Amino acid sequence: MDFSISEKMQTIIGMINEFVEKELIPLEPEFLTTPSRKMIPRIEEKRQMVRQIELWAPNHPKEYGGMGLNLVEHALVSEALGRTPLGHLVFGCQAPDAGNIEILYKYGTDAQKEKYLRPLIAGKIRSCFSMTEIDLPGSNPVMLDTTAVKDGDDYLINGHKWYTSSADGAEFAIVMAVTNPDAPPYLRASMIIVPTNTPGFNLVRNIPVMGHAGEDYFSHAEILYQSCRVSQRNLLGPEGQGFVLAQDRLGPGRIHHCMRWIGICNRAFDLMCSRAVNRIISPEKTLAMKQIIQSWIAECAADIRSARLMVLHTAWTIENLGVKEARQDISLIKFVVANVMQKVIDRALQVHGGLGMTDDRIIAFYYRHERAARIYDGADEVHKVSVARRILREYEGKQVK
Ligand SMILES: Cc1cc2nc3c(=O)[nH]c(=O)nc-3n(C[C@H](O)[C@H](O)[C@H](O)COP(=O)(O)OP(=O)(O)OC[C@H]3O[C@@H](n4cnc5c(N)ncnc54)[C@H](O)[C@@H]3O)c2cc1C
Numbered sequence: 001m002d003f004s005i006s007e008k009m010q011t012i013i014g015m016i017n018e019f020v021e022k023e024l025i026p027l028e029p030e031f032l033t034t035p036s037r038k039m040i041p042r043i044e045e046k047r048q049m050v051r052q053i054e055l056w057a058p059n060h061p062k063e064y065g066g067m068g069l070n071l072v073e074h075a076l077v078s079e080a081l082g083r084t085p086l087g088h089l090v091f092g093c094q095a096p097d098a099g100n101i102e103i104l105y106k107y108g109t110d111a112q113k114e115k116y117l118r119p120l121i122a123g124k125i126r127s128c129f130s131m132t133e134i135d136l137p138g139s140n141p142v143m144l145d146t147t148a149v150k151d152g153d154d155y156l157i158n159g160h161k162w163y164t165s166s167a168d169g170a171e172f173a174i175v176m177a178v179t180n181p182d183a184p185p186y187l188r189a190s191m192i193i194v195p196t197n198t199p200g201f202n203l204v205r206n207i208p209v210m211g212h213a214g215e216d217y218f219s220h221a222e223i224l225y226q227s228c229r230v231s232q233r234n235l236l237g238p239e240g241q242g243f244v245l246a247q248d249r250l251g252p253g254r255i256h257h258c259m260r261w262i263g264i265c266n267r268a269f270d271l272m273c274s275r276a277v278n279r280i281i282s283p284e285k286t287l288a289m290k291q292i293i294q295s296w297i298a299e300c301a302a303d304i305r306s307a308r309l310m311v312l313h314t315a316w317t318i319e320n321l322g323v324k325e326a327r328q329d330i331s332l333i334k335f336v337v338a339n340v341m342q343k344v345i346d347r348a349l350q351v352h353g354g355l356g357m358t359d360d361r362i363i364a365f366y367y368r369h370e371r372a373a374r375i376y377d378g379a380d381e382v383h384k385v386s387v388a389r390r391i392l393r394e395y396e397g398k399q400v401k
Pocket residue numbers: 096129130131132136137138139140162163164165166220372375376377378379380381382385
């Protein structure tokens with residue numbers, strides 16, 4: 001098994017690490033205390049620097065101005081960028097745009113690609129993904145109430161969504177709506193591109209999450225689609241294939257998220273160790289000398305390392321054998337890494353004591369924002385049940401001695 005990292009990737013990761021340390025981590029105090037919309041010029045300034053050093057849109061296709069890195073390569077990039085909440089946004093590979101770009105690239109018509117994909121990859125516009133509904137379980141997405149009914153050459157969309165992340169300030173939403181109510185459950189829904197300035201696209205509010213409603217990119221919206229009329233040319237992919245597209249969107253997306261979370265773990269771990277070594281808790285004794293802290297540090301190191309290998313192996317499997325072969329691994333990494341991250345952030349916060357609760361360090365931001373990792377893109381329990389079912393199926397009719 002070859003664990004080596006190519007020279008090209010070593011150079012890229014080295015450049016990213018330097019940029020994160022010099023340009024982004026120093027921006028965090030301002031980011032943590034400034035409304036997000038006011039930060040846009042500062043973020044654009046940094047994005048321009050990233051374009052100049054030719055590291056813009058690392059995972060996106062070269063023909064559209066990206067770097068065209070493969071999934072394993074981008075996994076390493078995502079880890080490096082995860083060290084700061086600004087990383088992915090400044091390098092043009094942030095969710096939910098990254099997932100939308102993937103499906104627009106694979107399923108978009110030429111006209112859709114020119115109108116939406118090209119400016120999205122260039123970072124000139126943002127987008128959002130509107131599937132989860134306020135009154136129905138996101139864990140069982142075939143239960144959808146939102147409808148898109150044909151009316152002449154158009155669709156009329158009606159529905160009530162929430163948790164449409166980053167809708168505030170986005171140019172368009174990719175909306176999941178029922179177009180074929182009489183089809184079998186997995187063939188009922190379609191994805192439709194809805195510009196956010198369409199009459200009937202009503203952003204009700206940015207939902208307060210863990211004490212912050214946020215704004216612009218850093219927000220999650222409740223949206224009412226009220227007789228929202230868009231051309232049938234805005235259908236993305238074939239009608240009734242919304243769940244097929246959603247699956248395509250989620251596979252590589254989970255690698256991006258999981259490696260971003262590993263990056264968060266690395267940052268929290270570094271902060272924890274540095275604090276432990278430097279915090280004097282009694283004359284001539286530091287926190288690092290306490291066995292309980294040493295035990296946490298060793299456990300976190302082992303957890304992070306094993307989680308990281310699991311994700312890289314899953315990325316390698318997707319890249320070489322396809323998403324289908326990696327299905328079980330994709331579910332495993334989703335809940336394993338989310339839980340490792342939560343534990344590492346929590347330990348890092350605890351080691352910092354009162355300081356950990358403040359916005360003088362990045363840990364509290366991660367604590368607030370990343371709890372959701374165990375819920376979105378499939379809650380822990382949903383993945384566990386699905387993995388266990390698949391494993392147990394292999395034992396049916398078998399006698400193990
Ligand atoms: C920060 C954040 C960002 C999000 N961004 C987006 C977005 O951009 N676009 C979008 O469309 N949605 C988004 N979501 C929504 C997300 O996809 C849903 O919250 C998720 O699918 C869970 O659905 P639910 O909240 O309706 O919970 P439910 O489906 O009501 O589930 C609640 C809980 O029940 C348990 N559970 C559910 N099913 C099972 C089962 N089969 N077996 C055992 N236990 C089970 C789990 O513990 C689960 O957490 C986001 C959510 C969050 C928190």
